[in-house]
Amino acid sequence: MDCLNCGPLRLDISRLASKLREGARLMVGQPDYEIYVAHRGRSHPDEPVMSREQFFLDRQARRFGEGGSRALRCC
Amino acid sequence: MLKRIVPALIWTAVGAAGVFALFTLATARGEKVNALWLVTAAVGVYLIGYRYYALFIAKRVLGLDPNRRTPAHRHNDGLDYVPTDKIVLFGHHFAAIAGAGPLVGPVLAAQMGYLPSALWLMSGVIFAGAVQDFLVLFISTRRDGRSLGDLIKTEMGAAAGLIAMVGILGIMVILLAVLGLVVVKALADSPWGSFTVFATLPIAVFMGLYGRYVRPGRIGDMSLIGFVLLLLSIAAGRFVAQSEVLGPLFTFKGETLAFMLIAYGFIASVLPVWLLLAPRDYLSTFLKIGTILSLALGICFVWPELKMPAVSRFIDGSGPVFAGSVFPFLFITIACGAVSGFHALVSSGTTPKMIGDETQIPFIGYGAMLMESMVAIMALIAASVLEPGVYFAMNSAPAVIGSTPDAVANVVSGWGFAITPQALADIAAQVGEKSILSRSGGAPTLAVGMAQILASAIGGSGAMSFWYHFAILFEALFILTTIDAGTRVARFMIQDLLGHFIPIFRNTRAIVPNLAATALAVTGWGWFLYQGVVDPLGGINSLWPLFGIANQMLAAIALTLCAVVLFRMKREAYAAVALAPAAWLYLCTLTAGFEKIFHPDPRIGFLAHAQRYADAQAKGQLLAPAKSALDMRRVIFNDYVDVSCAALFIALVVTMAAFGLIAMRQALRSETATTRETPDGLPELRTVAA
Numbered sequence: 001m002d003c004l005n006c007g008p009l010r011l012d013i014s015r016l017a018s019k020l021r022e023g024a025r026l027m028v029g030q031p032d033y034e035i036y037v038a039h040r041g042r043s044h045p046d047e048p049v050m051s052r053e054q055f056f057l058d059r060q061a062r063r064f065g066e067g068g069s070r071a072l073r074c075c
Numbered sequence: 076m077l078k079r080i081v082p083a084l085i086w087t088a089v090g091a092a093g094v095f096a097l098f099t100l101a102t103a104r105g106e107k108v109n110a111l112w113l114v115t116a117a118v119g120v121y122l123i124g125y126r127y128y129a130l131f132i133a134k135r136v137l138g139l140d141p142n143r144r145t146p147a148h149r150h151n152d153g154l155d156y157v158p159t160d161k162i163v164l165f166g167h168h169f170a171a172i173a174g175a176g177p178l179v180g181p182v183l184a185a186q187m188g189y190l191p192s193a194l195w196l197m198s199g200v201i202f203a204g205a206v207q208d209f210l211v212l213f214i215s216t217r218r219d220g221r222s223l224g225d226l227i228k229t230e231m232g233a234a235a236g237l238i239a240m241v242g243i244l245g246i247m248v249i250l251l252a253v254l255g256l257v258v259v260k261a262l263a264d265s266p267w268g269s270f271t272v273f274a275t276l277p278i279a280v281f282m283g284l285y286g287r288y289v290r291p292g293r294i295g296d297m298s299l300i301g302f303v304l305l306l307l308s309i310a311a312g313r314f315v316a317q318s319e320v321l322g323p324l325f326t327f328k329g330e331t332l333a334f335m336l337i338a339y340g341f342i343a344s345v346l347p348v349w350l351l352l353a354p355r356d357y358l359s360t361f362l363k364i365g366t367i368l369s370l371a372l373g374i375c376f377v378w379p380e381l382k383m384p385a386v387s388r389f390i391d392g393s394g395p396v397f398a399g400s401v402f403p404f405l406f407i408t409i410a411c412g413a414v415s416g417f418h419a420l421v422s423s424g425t426t427p428k429m430i431g432d433e434t435q436i437p438f439i440g441y442g443a444m445l446m447e448s449m450v451a452i453m454a455l456i457a458a459s460v461l462e463p464g465v466y467f468a469m470n471s472a473p474a475v476i477g478s479t480p481d482a483v484a485n486v487v488s489g490w491g492f493a494i495t496p497q498a499l500a501d502i503a504a505q506v507g508e509k510s511i512l513s514r515s516g517g518a519p520t521l522a523v524g525m526a527q528i529l530a531s532a533i534g535g536s537g538a539m540s541f542w543y544h545f546a547i548l549f550e551a552l553f554i555l556t557t558i559d560a561g562t563r564v565a566r567f568m569i570q571d572l573l574g575h576f577i578p579i580f581r582n583t584r585a586i587v588p589n590l591a592a593t594a595l596a597v598t599g600w601g602w603f604l605y606q607g608v609v610d611p612l613g614g615i616n617s618l619w620p621l622f623g624i625a626n627q628m629l630a631a632i633a634l635t636l637c638a639v640v641l642f643r644m645k646r647e648a649y650a651a652v653a654l655a656p657a658a659w660l661y662l663c664t665l666t667a668g669f670e671k672i673f674h675p676d677p678r679i680g681f682l683a684h685a686q687r688y689a690d691a692q693a694k695g696q697l698l699a700p701a702k703s704a705l706d707m708r709r710v711i712f713n714d715y716v717d718v719s720c721a722a723l724f725i726a727l728v729v730t731m732a733a734f735g736l737i738a739m740r741q742a743l744r745s746e747t748a749t750t751r752e753t754p755d756g757l758p759e760l761r762t763v764a765a
Binding site: 019021022023024025026027028029030031032035036037038039040043052053055056057058059060061062063064065 | 151152153154155157159160162163164166167170287291292294295348349352353356357360361364425560563
């Protein structure tokens with residue numbers, strides 16, 4: 001038993017933590033910033049990209065403001 | 076070979092465990108049943124439902140296609156449309172559908188015993204609720220993530236779309252009123268509770284300022300600070316309640332709280348979102364998930380016994396919590412957790428824009444609803460571990476059981492649920508309240524049940540008062556968040572609807588239409604809330620059924636849309652998947668609607684209630700809560716408003732059913748499929764072809 005945490009059932013703690021973090025943020029309407037930046041870089045490389053703070057405020061306003069993505073929560 | 080046998084064996088074992096647990100529950104008489112049986116039965120039933128029924132719908136009925144491009148790929152913008160990991164998206168969807176509903180309905184329905192509620196929760200979710208969420212999510216995903224109103228408009232016609240919008244607005248108004256009533260009932264005459272809930276305002280504003288100016292976007296920091304401050308406010312609440320100066324300052328009557336809540340709803344929904352709404356949303360979302368997890372752990376560690384009988388004598392419709400017999404009122408009282416029309420709005424909201432692959436839709440749509448049903452089962456357990464005498468003392472109106480511990484113990488014991496005045500006083504002292512009598516609305520009952528379970532896991536009976544106020548705070552917190560988010564949503568709906576007639580209302584940024592529509596929304600729910608607070612029968616008695624009818628009505632409409640879409644896909648052979656639960660919901664909502672209007676018992680029928688007051692008025696008498704002839708007229712007027720409300724819902728539902736039938740007939744006549752799905756393929760190619 002030299003390796004307690006390996007093999008096919010190896011628990012990847014850092015990956016798990018980042019998924020949990022991503023899930024928690026999306027629960028309150030904040031998508032992943034890195035994915036957004038990567039997408040902009042791929043699809044619109046010449047256009048400006050929002051900073052992390054701008055992105056946060058934009059998503060926050062979107063969640064409760066106008067448009068199709070406002071938060072509808074159940075009873 | 077082994078690959079086929081092992082899963083088959085596992086699924087057989089799961090099914091057998093579920094069936095055995097159900098059998099134990101259903102046949103146990105006279106002896107106490109452990110809550111774990113209920114958990115086992117539910118988990119077994121849900122897993123079987125997911126493995127067989129959801130898979131059947133996915134493969135046979137809908138034909139989900141893993142190669143079809145979803146809106147998240149088609150419109151990927153890194154913001155609204157993003158292909159998202161299915162576990163992460165499951166969390167997002169679950170957080171959006173699970174609110175106060177599944178925690179309140181089962182607590183109220185527990186008056187009939189735990190078995191009817193448990194059976195409805197399990198069968199309802201498998202065949203109706205989860206199916207609705209799954210189908211609507213599928214339909215919206217195949218149509219660029221469009222909203223329910225839009226979907227009805229394109230598949231069933233513009234008139235049907237407009238009528239559905241009115242219905243959705245109606246359910247929003249009643250929902251906000253009834254949730255407000257739950258908070259008012261929980262905080263009335265409770266300085267400890269009121270103080271902690273008031274404390275959430277400065278805490279949220281502090282978090283908002285921190286998250287905007289000190290460390291923008293750090294949700295984790297913000298929420299942790301907020302959480303610590305919340306715990307401190309619960310601890311401080313004890314001293315506020317005991318203080319001779321502060322205690323009376325934070326002791327409010329129901330009416331006062333109702334007006335405060337109405338003023339709060341108006342102000343909070345016109346403030347910038349980052350200041351109050353967003354930070355409190357973080358707190359309430361994380362607290363909700365955390366509390367649900369701890370309740371689940373608590374039940375699994377403590378193994379509490381169910382003290383409520385499996386079926387109580389109130390199955391006949393004479394119950395003190397809400398009036399009306401099992402059919403249709405049990406199916407109206409428990410909406411969320413079994414089937415909730417509101418989920419059709421969530422499933423056609425943000426989630427379909429983030430689905431990366433169609434084959435994940437059953438896991439997210441069907442699976443998240445099963446999880447919500449599990450939450451409802453836990454709420455049912457929390458209510459059923461209480462001594463039934465305590466449960467009925469907490470949930471019956473003073474007009475029925477009296478208002479002193481002696482009188483209450485006498486009446487409730489007379490019903491066959493033995494309880495002593497001393498026991499009632501002891502529980503109140505344990506949870507740090509002056510009295511627990513007639514604290515209807517579900518939240519306080521759930522809080523006592525949760526406190527009992529959690530205190531036997533951590534802290535012992537000394538911790539009861541902390542856990543009780545923690546539970547009250549957690550419920551009030553996310554109900555307040557729903558109230559101001561919901562007021563905003565209602566405001567946008569009102570602006571959209573009025574915009575059809577008065578174009579200036581369309582402009583959602585102009586200040587006057589904004590304030591006018593907000594005022595209209597707040598007046599709408601505020602009016603029902605106030606009527607509920609002054610109602611001598613506790614308000615929940617009249618308001619919760621209206622809410623249940625509205626919610627189930629929306630589910631019936633959503634399932635009708637699903638059936639229409641199946642017909643248009645030329646898969647009418649499988650339309651029963653949506654039509655059968657829709658028919659059941661039509662039956663329940665229409666029967667309940669008619670009974671609420673015409674039933675001769677004044678506790679059930681609004682007209683009979685109005686008649687009782689009119690008779691007394693004619694003789695010059697006053698009936699509680701009226702204190703003057705003017706009050707008497709107002710009670711009668713309110714009854715007629717409730718009648719109109721129920722009649723409006725009935726008219727809506729019947730019209731939508733007619734639209735559905737017409738659309739199905741049209742689809743049958745056509746030789747080919749007539750759905751309006753977004754065609755598969757690259758958007759660029761479509762433009763060229765057009």
